[in-house]
Amino acid sequence: MNFTEISGKRQLAFMQDFDYIREAGTEAEQRAAERIAEEIRSFGLTPETEEFTIDTYEIEEAGFAVTGPYQKEYTVSGYAGCGSTPEEGVEAPFLYAENGDDISLSYAAGKIVMVNAPVRAEMYKKLEQAGAVGFLSISGTPIDSGEDLKPVSCTLRKVDQPTIQGVCIHCTDAAEIVEEGASRARLTVRQKKVARTSRNVRVRIEGTDRAEEILTLTAHFDSVPAGPGAYDNMAGGAIIMELCRYFSAHRPRRTLEFIWFGAEEKGLKGSLAYVEAHREELKRHRFNMNVDLAGQLVGGNVMGVTGDASICQMLSWLAHEAGMGVSFRNNIWGSDSNTFAWNGIPAMTLNRDGFGMHTRHDTLALISPWSLERSARLLGYVAEHLSEAEVFPFVQKISEEMMKDLDEYFKE
Ligand SMILES: [Zn+2]
Incomplete structure (x- = not known):
């Protein structure tokens, strides 16, 4: 050559x-x-x-609010490909399960569960099996500012029949939620499939x-x-x-x-x-x-x-x-x-x-x-x-x- x-x-x-x-x-x-x-x-x-x-999936609505012991709406992005919650969302107790290890997830039944990394098929199945009713994943870094405080958009792949919905939140908000002792939350995702x-x-x-x-x-x-x-x-x-x-x-x-x-x-x-x-x-x-x-x-x-x-x-x-x-x-x-x-x-x-x-x-x-x-x-x-x-x-x-x-x- x-x-x-x-x-x-x-x-x-x-x-x-x-x-x-x-x-x-x-x-x-x-x-x-x-x-x-x-x-x-x-x-x-x-x-x-x-x-x-x-x-492809068009996210029509993505919301996450802490409902107890305090009330606050947070900016989130919806997970594409994991279906829609009822219009009024899903309200349940909240749990932070870190990396989604088995010990943390043993407390997940009936809860909206936050985990660190983007949720992929494997973690998604673990969350379903643990009985979670919704999930949040964390994006970004603590040194972000401006535009970078926006949670990233996420897509769930390789899951045939998704049963629970999720959103993504920036780590600055995630830290606040845990430090403030959030115990209940409401999660909403509405999306439609478009060819x-x-x-x-x-x-x-x-x-x-x-x-x-x-x-x-x-x-x-x-x-x-x-x-x-x-x-x-x-x-x-x-x-x-x-x-x-x-x-x-x-x-x-x-x-x-x-x-x-x-x-x-x-x-x-x-x-x-x-x-x-x-x-x-x-x-x-x-x-x-x-x-x-x-x-x-x-x-x-x-x-x-x-x-x-x-x-x-x-x-x-x-x-x-x-x-x-x-x-x-x-x-x-x-x-x-x-x-x-x-x-x-x-x-x-x-x-x-x-x-x-x-x-x-x-x-x-x-x-x-x-x-x-x-x-x-x-x-x-x-x-x-x-x-x-x-x-x-x-x-x-x-x-x-x-x-x-x-x-x-x-x-x-
Ligand atoms: Zn590439």
Whole structure:
């Protein structure tokens, strides 16, 4: 690979056109998809946009009030995806159960229960089993001020039939509630399910003499509603765009497909829609190279490989050849690479640690052309070697153990 053709500055310039919140299913996401397609056309390829439907939740009302021994309303955000309380809300005794350990939760029956971290499926089930009638989770830090005192928006996933509702509260209010000895509270959440359209943008560079075999380079371009997702993950989108441009001028032996996924932040919905729409062709796929979280200067690159351990060793060799630092994890990974692995295709996510994911601080201000350039060179080096190999070197199998972890991950 000719590293001098890879430009971090060009990637940053491209990212400048995405400096806004791109929540899946919104017009902003659509606008971003159109800009991606336009960029692909600018170097002579023809992109395709593939739409799919996602279920989203509109929170109509979220309230939390302490009703005894004092009375006060607090600002909260409602948990999407956990249904609605009766219109008048749920009133019950209040309990602070810290991290939701078994001892604390043994007092939870019939109560509205506050726990520290965002409530996910596992904690949700514990709360249900403990007999809680509603929950609060705590967000933010004690040094927040201004806008940051707003509780974050939360979504409950992977729970089929939610029976209790919840809200999120800022830790400053949470501390007051406990210190003031709140013993009763009322919680209200009203929401409705709305179907919306999200989309993936894809483009294929047909291989020469190994065209039957497909390698994918992927990144999600949607963001969470809290911030414009520069690090998570328009930087990933810029890296694969740079490589798409490179390979459009240096035709590979194997077919390279570049995909910008929508709705990753809604539970990998874009990649799931992709494998559904292209199921027939999946047997031709050899490896997925996904990028999620990239572009900040202070950090280090990790390749999270979901596939045989020998893949880590081969990728490590390529990274040694390229001379760029990266460490390896051989595990499932909470991004679109999981979708490929779950469908039997070895996969990896290139990931860089950084600051401010899923917050309003995740902006272009922290994106570094130096970092974008290095990551694109590293990934491009790997992609080029894999696309040129005489025989594709990776074991085409996901171990039973990983498959079990993936089943667990995707279980709804
Ligand atoms: Zn992401």
